[in-house]
Every structure is written in C-alpha cells, then in structure tokens.
Amino acid sequence: MRGNAEAHELIAPGSLHAVLQVLAEGPGVWTPIAGGTELMVAHAAGRLSAKKLLSLWGIPDLRFIEAGADSITIGACTTFRDLRLDPAIAAHFPLLAKAATWIGSIANQNRATVGGNLVNGSPAADSSPALLVYDAELELISVRGKRRVPYTEFHTGYKKNVLAPDELVYAVHLPRKFAAHRQYLRKVGTRRAMAISKVELAGTALLDTGVISEVRFAAASLAPFPTRLYQTETAVRGREISPQTIMAGRNALLEEAAPVDDIRSTAEYRRAVAANLLEEFLRSLVVEQPR
Amino acid sequence: MSADWPAIDLVVNGDRRSVQAPPMKRLLDVLREDLQLTGTKEGCGEGECGSCSVRLNGELVNSCLVPVLQAHGARIQTVEGLAIDGDLHPLQQAFLNCGGAQCGICTPGMLMAATHLLASNPHPTMTEIREGLAGNLCRCTGFKRIFDSVISAAAQTQDPMANEAHAR
Numbered sequence: 001m002r003g004n005a006e007a008h009e010l011i012a013p014g015s016l017h018a019v020l021q022v023l024a025e026g027p028g029v030w031t032p033i034a035g036g037t038e039l040m041v042a043h044a045a046g047r048l049s050a051k052k053l054l055s056l057w058g059i060p061d062l063r064f065i066e067a068g069a070d071s072i073t074i075g076a077c078t079t080f081r082d083l084r085l086d087p088a089i090a091a092h093f094p095l096l097a098k099a100a101t102w103i104g105s106i107a108n109q110n111r112a113t114v115g116g117n118l119v120n121g122s123p124a125a126d127s128s129p130a131l132l133v134y135d136a137e138l139e140l141i142s143v144r145g146k147r148r149v150p151y152t153e154f155h156t157g158y159k160k161n162v163l164a165p166d167e168l169v170y171a172v173h174l175p176r177k178f179a180a181h182r183q184y185l186r187k188v189g190t191r192r193a194m195a196i197s198k199v200e201l202a203g204t205a206l207l208d209t210g211v212i213s214e215v216r217f218a219a220a221s222l223a224p225f226p227t228r229l230y231q232t233e234t235a236v237r238g239r240e241i242s243p244q245t246i247m248a249g250r251n252a253l254l255e256e257a258a259p260v261d262d263i264r265s266t267a268e269y270r271r272a273v274a275a276n277l278l279e280e281f282l283r284s285l286v287v288e289q290p291r
Numbered sequence: 292m293s294a295d296w297p298a299i300d301l302v303v304n305g306d307r308r309s310v311q312a313p314p315m316k317r318l319l320d321v322l323r324e325d326l327q328l329t330g331t332k333e334g335c336g337e338g339e340c341g342s343c344s345v346r347l348n349g350e351l352v353n354s355c356l357v358p359v360l361q362a363h364g365a366r367i368q369t370v371e372g373l374a375i376d377g378d379l380h381p382l383q384q385a386f387l388n389c390g391g392a393q394c395g396i397c398t399p400g401m402l403m404a405a406t407h408l409l410a411s412n413p414h415p416t417m418t419e420i421r422e423g424l425a426g427n428l429c430r431c432t433g434f435k436r437i438f439d440s441v442i443s444a445a446a447q448t449q450d451p452m453a454n455e456a457h458a459r
Contacts, residue, residue: 001320001336010314010360033358037338040356043315044336053315057361081350105426106404108338110350111357194339194426 002046012055016062016141019168022054024143028165030054034077035111037104038120062115062170065089071176073139076115076169080127084109093174095130095185095202102126102187104194115169118151121159121225122196124264128226129202130185132218134174141170148173155225181206181214184281188273190264197221198265201277205285210240212285221265222257222274231256232278241286249282250275299363303328304372314360318352319343321359322369330370330399334428341427344400344407345369351407353426370399373406382406382444391440393431400427405441414445 010033013019023030031050033039034057042048056062062077067088074083080100083089090097103109103117103126117127118138128151136151140163151172154161163169184203189195199221206214215237217229235252239245259270296311303326310325322328322345334342336355343354346368373380382405385391392398401424408415408423415423420441429437 001317001333005313005316005320008313008315010358012314012360012363036356036358036361040317040358041337043358044317044355053358055358055361104338105341106407106423107341107344107351107353107426110352192425 001044003043003048004046005043008043008048008051008053010053010055012058014059016059019054019056019059020141020143020166023166023168032056032119032168034113034116035079037108037112038116056113056115056168062168063113069176072174074114074172074174076118076171077113078115080109080112080114080117081106083114092176092179093130093134095133095183095204096127096174098185099127099130099187102192108194114172118154118172119161119163119169121155121161123158123223123225124197124200124221125226126187126197126200126220129200129218129220131172131174132226132228133183133202133204133216134178135216137173137175138169139171139173140164140167142167146170152228155227158224160225178204182285184284186277186280187220188277196264199259199270199273199277201274201281203278203281205281207285212236212239212241212245217253217278217281219257219274221270222259224258229253229256236282241282246279246282249278253278297360297363299359301362301364302366304368310359312359315358317355318345318347318357318359318362318367319354321362322354322367328369328371332396332399334396334400339426339428340397341400341404341424342397344403344427346403346407349410351404368403368406370402373402380406381447382409382440385440385444385447386437389440389443390436391432393429397427397429397431401429401437405444408441409445409448413448415441417442 030052033053056077062075064075065086066073080103083100117125131151137148138151138154139146139148181204187197187200189197202218204216205212215233217232220226232252235248236245253275257271259267261267299310301308312321322331332342334340338353338356345354348365382402404424404427420438
C-alpha cells in the first residue's frame with residue numbers, strides 16, 4: 001500500500017439527513033464514498049486526491065428497491081448484489097440484472113453501488129448502457145430539496161456531471177414501459193468476470209407489424225461518457241429489418257461513435273465491434289419472440 | 292495522534308475486538324497489523340485478485356477495499372476462523388486432499404470465497420463454482436484442483452448448514 005491512511009479523514013454521520021447537513025456546511029469539501037470499490041483502489045495506489053471523505057455506506061435511506069405501479073425506484077447505495085437478487089428487477093429490467101452479474105466479482109458486487117457507478121462516471125461503466133435504454137431518471141438530493149434529471153443529461157464530459165457540490169444522487173427511477181420491447185445487452189471484454197469492457201452495447205426496440213416503431217441504443221466505451229446513440233436510432237426507426245436497414249444503422253453508428261485508443265483496446269476495434277453488436281441485435285429482431 | 296483515532300469495534304471470528312485506527316486504514320491492514328491475523332493476504336491491493344477476501348456480516352468482500360470505519364460494529368470472518376482447535380473446516384480438508392493449495396498465497400481468499408458460496412448454495416454446479424470464485428486468481432493450480440476441492444467438500448455435506456455451522 002502506497003497510500004497513507006493517516007493523511008485522509010473519513011467520517012460516517014450515519015443518516016441521510018446528517019450527511020446532507022455536512023455537505024451543506026462545506027460544499028465541495030467532502031467526497032462521498034459508498035462501497036469504496038473505486039476510491040479505495042486509488043487510495044491504495046497513493047493517488048486519492050480527496051483528503052476529506054464522507055461515508056454513505058450503511059445508510060438505510062439510500063439502500064432500497066421500491067416497486068411502484070409505474071416505476072421501480074433504486075436507492076443510490078443499492079449494491080449490484082441487491083439488484084441481482086431482486087425479483088422485480090429481474091422481471092422488468094432484465095438488462096440491468098444482467099449487467100449486475102458481470103460487474104467485477106461477487107466480492108465487488110457486494111460493495112459496489114449503482115450511485116457510485118454513475119457518479120464515478122467511467123466511460124466504461126457497466127450499468128450505464130442498460131439504464132440509458134430504459135429511460136432512467138436520476139433523483140438528486142441536497143438540503144435544498146430534491147430534483148430529477150434524465151440520466152441522458154447527467155454526464156456532461158469525461159468524469160463530469162451535473163451534481164452541485166452539496167448534492168448526492170438519491171435514487172434511480174426506471175419507468176415500467178419496456179415490457180413489450182425487445183431487449184439486448186452485450187459486453188465485450190477480455191474475460192467475463194472482472195474485466196472492464198472494451199465496448200458494451202444495449203438496445204430496446206418496439207416492433208409494430210415488422211417495423212421498428214420505437215428504439216433506443218446506448219453504449220459504453222464509445223465516447224467520453226456512456227451515451228445514447230441518437231443518430232443510430234434515427235437511422236433505423238420507422239423501417240423494417242432488412243439488409244439496408246442494418247447497413248444504415250451500422251453506418252450511422254460508425255459516424256456517431258467517438259471511441260479512443262487506450263490500454264484495453266483500440267478505437268478501430270471498438271467501432272468495428274460496436275457495429276457488429278448492433279447488427280446482432282437488429283438481426284435478432286427478425287425472429288418472432290415467443291409469447 | 293493515535294489518541295484522536297476512533298475506536299473501531301469488531302467481532303472477529305466470534306471474538307469481540309476493539310482497535311484504534313485511522314478510519315481510512317484498510318480492513319486488510321487492521322486485520323494483519325493491529326490484530327496479527329496474517330492469514331488474510333494482500334495480492335493486488337485493488338480488488339482484482341481476491342487474496343484478501345473475508346466475510347463481513349456474512350458477505351464476501353475484498354478487505355483491501357474496505358475502510359475500517361465502514362466495518363465498525365461488523366462481524367468479520369477470516370481464514371483463521373475456519374478451523375476450530377486444529378479441526379479443519381471441510382473445505383480446508385478438501386483443499387489438502389485434492390491439491391487445491393500450492394504456493395498458498397491465494398488459498399485463504401479461495402477458502403473464504405468458497406465458504407461464502409457453500410453457505411448460500413451447498414451443492415453448486417461447476418458453473419456456479421466458477422462464478423463464485425471468479426474474483427479469486429491463482430497462478431499455480433490452473434484452478435481445476437481448486438474447483439475439484441469445492442466439489443469434494445460439497446459432496447461430503449449432506450446437511451446444508453454443516454459448512455456454515457463449522458465456521459464460527
């Protein structure tokens with residue numbers, strides 16, 4: 001361990017109310033830490049710049065899954081293990097349940113939280129593509145109150161987001177409107193467990209007599225933050241699945257994707273694979289879904 | 292300075308322990324340095340290898356990623372808590388019998404991950420064993436003998452609670 005534990009302060013006020021008070025009294029002073037699967041890695045390596053940390057772990061008000069009539073609400077400190085075990089998530093948002101199974105290992109899933117995955121803002125965040133194609137909405141909280149932002153508007157740049165210095169992500173809302181949609185999620189990485197993705201693509205699509213009437217695509221590792229692929233959606237919406245539609249989708253995606261070369265892969269590989277994943281999803285739509 | 296550090300209360304392998312430590316000290320380092328429980332190993336120090344696996348309130352965690360303040364009041368089980376008075380846990384015996392341990396660095400973590408798996412799933416399939424141990428790396432065995440060890444321990448267990456009951 002190259003980090004120095006004595007150089008960092010960590011407090012655990014214990015309740016959501018107390019945490020928000022601390023943030024309000026010193027906006028920007030405190031860095032929230034939930035399960036620590038990201039910040040503790042930086043800490044061990046001696047590159048954790050935050051000196052004052054505020055624990056969100058073990059606050060019941062932030063760790064819950066609430067199934068309402070129109071939506072399911074997930075508290076920000078819900079772990080990926082919690083998501084995997086929840087029957088409502090498995091039944092109504094299977095892509096999210098699937099993503100939860102390939103986040104790190106069991107030990108990581110027991111600590112890593114949904115809110116942490118989003119606030120950390122990695123371009124490769126495993127849960128993001130599923131949340132994007134499910135029209136997730138984030139609820140943010142501070143002593144000033146709560147506000148909601150569509151998840152599509154949360155990230156504003158590489159590791160940047162719309163959170164004010166005194167704000168936390170409180171919960172993720174998922175509207176229950178995708179039951180009839182065909183759904184797709186695939187991650188490509190060096191191994192199934194542990195590996196950070198080279199590229200990940202999610203999709204939801206509604207077909208009306210063979211025509212794509214509603215469609216959402218989202219990807220990780222194709223841009224500085226996880227993003228919806230609006231141009232690609234436009235290219236295939238209102239069309240039947242045909243070689244021409246698939247080609248139009250591929251071309252739009254290649255145009256829209258802005259991946260980088262890094263230690264895990266190359267931009268060229270990421271583009272090629274993302275287009276192949278898109279084609280795999282579109283081709284699967286031709287097959288009648290068993291009812 | 293140490294007088295300013297908070298008292299952290301833990302129940303480690305069934306015993307109440309209290310340490311004064313910087314709250315950002317890793318649970319791993321508290322176990323090894325403050326409590327002299329050096330069975331838990333540091334491998335990568337970044338949650339990738341599973342060598343430092345322990346159970347925290349029954350959940351498998353990488354102790355290198357847990358700031359000790361977040362373990363305040365928790366039950367911790369380490370590899371030292373598996374054998375009772377020299378009587379090996381069925382998984383430890385199975386690792387011995389099947390050659391599941393070679394150099395030994397990954398073994399404590401493997402044992403904790405396997406204990407965690409069998410606690411909720413006493414007779415796992417090979418796929419479930421592979422997933423349950425996917426966060427634990429071994430550079431000696433090629434994993435096959437480790438998986439065989441888990442299958443062997445599970446096969447000996449008729450009573451689903453026996454593995455859990457053995458562990459304090």
